[in-house]
Amino acid sequence: MALSRRDLLKISTILAASTAFGSEHSKKDDDIKKSVSSYGVQNAPLPKPKGPRVVIVGGGWSGLAVAKYLKKFSPKTDVVLIEKRSVFISCPLSNLWLVDLIDLQFLTHDYLQASQNNGYIYFNATVYDIDRVSKKVFTNEGVVSYDYLVLAPGIDYDYEEWTKGDVELETKLRGFYPAGFIPGSEHFTLKRKIEEFEEGNFVLTVPGGNYRCLPAPYERASLIAWYMKKEGIKGKVVLIDENPDITIKKDGFSSAFNELYKEYIEYLPGSKITGIDLDKKRVVTDMGDEIDFTDASFYPRIRGSKLLEVAGVAKDSAFNKKEADIDPFTYQSKEDPYIYCAGDVRPMGFSKSGNTANSEGHLVAKIIASIIDGKEFKWDSPITVCYSAVSGEPIRAISVNAKYAYDKKKKAFTFKDASTMENWKGRQGIMSGKGLLEWAKGMYRDMFM
Ligand SMILES: Cc1cc2nc3c(=O)[nH]c(=O)nc-3n(C[C@H](O)[C@H](O)[C@H](O)COP(=O)(O)OP(=O)(O)OC[C@H]3O[C@@H](n4cnc5c(N)ncnc54)[C@H](O)[C@@H]3O)c2cc1C
Known part of the structure; x- marks a missing residue:
């Protein structure tokens, strides 16, 4: 008898709990996962891949950049972006929309346009389980097989401290x-x-x-x-x-x-x-x-997306609970060499911002393309460019611009070449306000055009 989706969800919850007790991916876990994947869940309605398939979970600031640039750097690679939302609405600049300084249209973007423009598949579905043994991703729209998997699902909230x-x-x-x-x-x-x-x-x-x-x-x-x-x-x-x-x-x-x-x-x-x-x-x-x-x-407080735990690739970081347990220079999971994690799920102390996630997406695309094509790659710092509005009509803003360097003594990343523009008064503040809107347009172009 085939299992219903509800049964599968139950099993995946059990799996999530079992992986939460440690990063050891035991044989028992593998056996259970194998049995999940052997029940008759349908394959997703996707064409057969013509090259190595990279599945990216999460079409946010990071996942969109990975999808676009992976296809650019390695055209033979079959890229599938799985995203549960049907429309992209930007968090950056949403504070301006809250008080009517911009309209919703400015924040809203089209996943289909992004995938058509950049030659990858956008698959509108929610991932609820990942079987690392058979390299399959389980979604509410069917199963998708992968050669490499990128997890870029962003954050979840952690209310525990308040709610006990x-x-x-x-x-x-x-x-x-x-x-x-x-x-x-x-x-x-x-x-x-x-x-x-x-x-x-x-x-x-x-x-x-x-x-x-x-x-x-x-x-x-x-x-x-x-x-x-x-x-x-x-x-x-x-x-x-x-x-x-x-x-x-x-x-x-x-x-x-x-x-x-x-x-x-x-x-x-x-x-x-x-x-x-x-x-x-x-x-x-x-x-x-x-x-x-x-x-x-x-x-x-925030924590890494619960999907990391489902995949068995989460660990408490120095800052938050259950973030991605990855090599900070290659973004490769320490548990599974076929999984990469990018964006706000990272454990490094980088600013959890859209610009950082996007530039990191470029890097992760370069890394995976190099591995697929058997080439060398060099780590490059993510870039944090972040404008903040402090008033409207005209919009006045302040900003920070920074890269990161690894401090071997501290065993941590620190800001490098950081500069800030914190004067919101006069012409400088108004110019920064204009810079804020232009920055956002540039980022949307990078992700969707
Ligand atoms: C109010 C606000 C203002 C901000 N302002 C700025 C700013 O001015 N500048 C700046 O640089 N950054 C800003 N940020 C931060 C920025 O939005 C985040 O750092 C950035 O979105 C992180 O990118 P990400 O790809 O890691 O995650 P997200 O962009 O959150 O993307 C994760 C994606 O994964 C999808 N997903 C999750 N789980 C699943 C699943 N199981 N199956 C399928 N899909 C799934 C989600 O739907 C989502 O689309 C702001 C954030 C907020 C909330």
Whole structure:
């Protein structure tokens, strides 16, 4: 009797749990996985590959670059990009959309166009299991075989520190006070919250660890404050920051907070949330603050996508839980030489930003093409270019531009050639605002054209 999809999902959950207990990929795991793949799940409706097949899971900033550039560097390679979304909506610049400084069209892009322009297959499906023994990826639309697999599925949220296993609280936080740091419905909910906000405290949070997009919570606080000021709303943003200070572009953000939004932003650094009472709408911190709020968006800690655990290639990093266990120079899984991981799932302390993920996608494409074609490759640093808007009409922005170098003594990557433009005042700030829009257009061109 063939197993139903529900049975398979159950088995894959068990597998995920079994791989979570350690990186050892035991023979027993392999046997179970083999038995999963031998049940009659249909093959995905894809043509037979004419060359080595590379399957990329995740069409975000990293996966899109891997797909495009792999096909460019190694045209004989059969490239399949599996992405669960049918439309790409950009997280970068979404803070501007939240306060009507740009429209949704600017953020929205077409996967079919990207795949047609660049000669790879876009397969719109959700991956729920990976069988490393038979090199198969299980999706809700059928099974896809691979020669090499790239995992670029981005992040998941880690609410544990706040909820201590209280799933009711977690469900409410996810449903009613979403973070808006994973593209999708969360952003629409957050936009509605901002539009409907009339008075009181609007709580935002900055998590610890190496969270996705270091400047984005400060940018979001600035832009919501700008919107409140413009609309004459009797309220303020209360920004509860787990970190001792603003984590990036400190001069630019703190001068904006103090000079533009003194009445509209209350910044609470070094404050860990110790209690959230959603009935009373009250947050308590370890600094003794009790903050009542009218509305909120809680950004919890992050972790690597759970898909890494399903594949058995996850490990706690120095920063976050369950990130990709890879060689930092080749992006190859330490568990499985046929798997590569890219983008925000990486364990290195690079900025978890779109530009970094995209430039890393170029590198991973070069690495895999070189391996397929039997050539040498040389590691190159990812590039972090990141603009943050601090006000609108005209948009004023600040920016950072950096590469990374490996410090052998510290056994860690550090910034190299970093430069910042933190003055949002006058012409410089307005030019940076224009630079922000141009940067985004350039990145979308790189991924979709
Ligand atoms: C509000 C906000 C503002 C930001 N601002 C900036 C900025 O100004 N500049 C900047 O450089 N960066 C910014 N970032 C950060 C940037 O968005 C991320 O660093 C970047 O998206 C990471 O790329 P990625 O490819 O690793 O992950 P993502 O872009 O998240 O892509 C992962 C993809 O995998 C897909 N996926 C996941 N699981 C599965 C599955 N099981 N099956 C199939 N598909 C799956 C997802 O649908 C998604 O499309 C911002 C982020 C946010 C949230």
